[in-house]
Amino acid sequence: MKFKWFQNKLTFVIIPEANGSVVRVKLSRAVLWGAVFALLLLVGTSCFIYVQQMQSAASSYLRTTELHGKAAKLEQDLKHKNEAIEQLKNEIFTLSKQAAEVGSKMEEITRLRQDLLKLSPGSGSADQAVSAASPETPPASKAGGVGGPEIPVTAEQVRALASSTGARYTELAAEMNRLSASFVESKKQLLAQQERQKHIPSLWPTLSKHVTSPYGYRRDPFTSKLSFHKGMDIAGKLNDPVYAAAGGIVHSVGYDKLHGHNVVLEHSSGIRTWYMHLNQAEVDTGERVVKGQRIGKLGTTGRSTGPHLHYEVLRNGKSTDPAPYLPSHSRKDVK
Ligand SMILES: [Zn+2]
Known part of the structure; x- marks a missing residue:
């Protein structure tokens, strides 16, 4: 019965609008x-394929969005890194300029030191530790205007600049050490020079600078015969102060008919000074005296015609002319 239902046929009648003939379609x-x-199967399959494609498109869209996000982040990172590199380049450039400035300052200090050594007496050839400084390059100035095309520097150029700047700083550090050592040496030399200067009889021993009889041949004031005068006679008032011409130790204080009251001072390097015809000695044997210290009063004791100081300078026991040691002006000129 059921099978028969399936076999039953259905007739579809298609009636055209106008005068056409009627079409009958019989279908089981x-x-x-x-x-x-x-x-239904066709519609279902189409729907399935459509959904699949939609899913694929959605996931592709998500991936693209994600990649765009990553690309933007990387771009941002790159931008920051480029900025950092630019900043480092500027810092290297600034450091290289500073190294050049420090270098020229060092040269200036070296020249200054050489000038100082030239000024110090007797130290003309002392400077050999430091090489001669090259002429200074004038610093660049923007006052007159600057310009020209902008040519970007390459990474290689920046590396070379950083490397040469580093090398220059190393050189400067070594130069500073050399300079520092030579300054210590110069200070020693100057102190030694200063110490020697204290023991050179370069100070007038009297207030007066009126030389009545210089060192050398003369007619003797008592006999008028030609004789040799082993010192310098400086006129002065009775009891005028007599000063130590240099620092040292009192070698002797004495009196005799020829020299009157007299004082001998011992300085360094075999130099002695002898002060004669004093009215009074004001120091004792063995006493240490400093340059310019009062050692007695001017007088006319011994073989003397009037108040004056007979002043002698002896080198290794031999009298020598005191005049070359003395400044030609005030006794306060030389300390
Ligand atoms: Zn004399």
Whole structure:
């Protein structure tokens, strides 16, 4: 009975609008259901494919969005890194300029030191530790305007600048050490020079600078015979102060008919000074005296015609002319 239902045929009548002939289509129920089933299958498959494609498109869209996000972040990172590199380049450039400035300052200090050594007496050839400084390059100035095309520097150029700047700083550090050592040496030399200067009889021993009889041949004031005068006679008032011409130790204090009251001072390097015809000695043997210290009063004791100081300078026991040691002006000129 059921099978028969499937075999039953259905007739579809298609009636055209105008005068056409009527079309009859006979279909069995089985064919009809088959067609319906095939249609449903087609629609189902299409839907499935459509959903699959939609999903694929959505996931592709998500991936693209994610990649865009990553690309933007990387771009941002790159920008920051480029900025940092630019800043480092500027810092290297600034450091290289500073190294050049420090270098020229060092040269200036070296020249200054050489000038100082030239000024110090007797130290003309002392400077050999430091090489002669090269002429200074004038610093660049923007006052007159600057310009020209902008040529970007390459990484290689920046590396070379950083490397040469580093090398220059190393050189400067070594130069500073050399300079520092030579300054210590110069200070020693100057102190030694200063110490020697204290023991050179370069100070007038009297207030007066009126030389009545210089060192050398003369007619003797008592006998008028030609004789040799081993010192310098400086006129002065009775009891005028007599000063130590240099620092040292009192070698002797004495009196005799020829020299009157007299004082001998011992300085360094075999130099002695002898002060004669004093009215009074004001120091004792063995006493240490400093340059310019009062050692007695001017007088006319011994073989003397009037108040004066007979002043002698002895080198290794031999009298020598005191005049070359003395400044030609005030006794306060030389300390
Ligand atoms: Zn004399």
